[in-house]
Amino acid sequence: MNKKTIAQPAxxxxxxxxxxxxxxxxxxxxxxxxxxxxxxxxAFIFKALAAVNLTSLWNDELSTVEKSFQPSLSFLIxxxxxxxxxPFYYVILWLxxxxxxxxxxxxxxxxxxxxxxxxxxxxxAAWSYQxxxxxxxxxxxxxxxxxxxxxxxxxxxxxxFLFALISIALVFRLRVIQNKTxxxxxxxxxxxxxxxxxxxGLGLLIVQTLIDGFRKKKSPFFLWLLSSSTAKPLDVNxxxxxx
Numbered sequence: 001m002n003k004k005t006i007a008q009p010a011x012x013x014x015x016x017x018x019x020x021x022x023x024x025x026x027x028x029x030x031x032x033x034x035x036x037x038x039x040x041x042x043a044f045i046f047k048a049l050a051a052v053n054l055t056s057l058w059n060d061e062l063s064t065v066e067k068s069f070q071p072s073l074s075f076l077i078x079x080x081x082x083x084x085x086x087p088f089y090y091v092i093l094w095l096x097x098x099x100x101x102x103x104x105x106x107x108x109x110x111x112x113x114x115x116x117x118x119x120x121x122x123x124x125a126a127w128s129y130q131x132x133x134x135x136x137x138x139x140x141x142x143x144x145x146x147x148x149x150x151x152x153x154x155x156x157x158x159x160x161f162l163f164a165l166i167s168i169a170l171v172f173r174l175r176v177i178q179n180k181t182x183x184x185x186x187x188x189x190x191x192x193x194x195x196x197x198x199x200x201g202l203g204l205l206i207v208q209t210l211i212d213g214f215r216k217k218k219s220p221f222f223l224w225l226l227s228s229s230t231a232k233p234l235d236v237n238x239x240x241x242x243x
Contacts, residue, residue, distance in 0.1 A: 112160070
């Protein structure tokens with residue numbers, strides 16, 4: 001009985017491999033390419049993690065440290081009153097520093113975690129839009145490998161956090177279009193968080209909302225977002241018209 005138990009995992013692995021290679025050629029190549037894409041995505045993510053503590057802080061990161069790692073929240077708010085940037089990123093980073101320590105590793109790891117969340121959200125948005133594992137994995141690989149996101153993932157600045165929030169807002173926007181319950185309020189909250197993180201994100205989402213508004217005869221999303229919960233639901237088939 002022990003021999004059967006020990007041999008079972010190897011037998012299962014052999015069966016899985018046999019099942020893949022017994023598929024028709026197009027399906028087999030598709031699975032292999034998707035596995036390669038997942039491996040490449042993981043390589044980009046963990047390569048960024050390995051680079052988190054390789055270099056010393058540069059000027060902008062030192063500015064982030066000066067703003068965020070204040071002795072108390074009241075000191076932080078007083079300091080940010082003279083700063084032109086919105087405060088949300090610095091408050092969240094201050095809280096993270098108090099929990100995990102005010103170190104270079106924590107500063108940059110915060111950006112790395114935001115980078116991973118943003119990539120996962122982009123992948124989820126692709127799945128929500130296409131209901132396709134191919135689209136979802138390809139979106140994950142592209143978002144992981146873009147030079148800007150890779151660079152931001154090891155930088156103690158707000159951009160990786162902004163990328164994560166915008167990606168999450170995209171997911172909720174698609175869920176609103178698909179008439180998912182309560183997604184409208186989550187989208188508005190994420191929208192507010194983006195605006196309180198950086199003016200670039202606020203501008204991007206305002207432009208997106210204005211585009212929906214100008215196209216409202218074809219796109220009831222803008223009116224539905226601002227109307228009561230009794231508004232007519234949007235047909236999912238209109239997604240392609242919207243984007």
